[in-house]
Amino acid sequence: MHNIQKDWVSAVAIAALGAGVITSFAVSQGQNPLVGLAITIFAAVSAVAIDHFM
Known part of the structure; x- marks a missing residue:
């Protein structure tokens, strides 16, 4: 089950x-x-937003 x-x-x-x-x-x-830290934070926030709306 999902x-x-x-x-x-x-x-x-x-x-x-x-x-x-x-x-x-x-x-x-x-x-x-x-810059690396900013990229990591942006990727994490983007993944959570995508996960929330999918």
């Missing part, structure tokens, strides 16, 4: 983890860490 109830905490955690891996690589290549 679980109708959404788990926002896990959605944020998974999105931030996924974006954080890519951002960590970008920072290791010379990207500004604050």
Whole structure:
């Protein structure tokens, strides 16, 4: 059965983890860490918004 109830905490955690891996690589290549953090936060918020409306 499909679980109708959404788990926002896990959605944020998974999105931030996924974006954080890519951002960590970008920072290791010379990207500004604050830009990387902003990208990670934006990706997590976007994932939660998409999860909410889907």
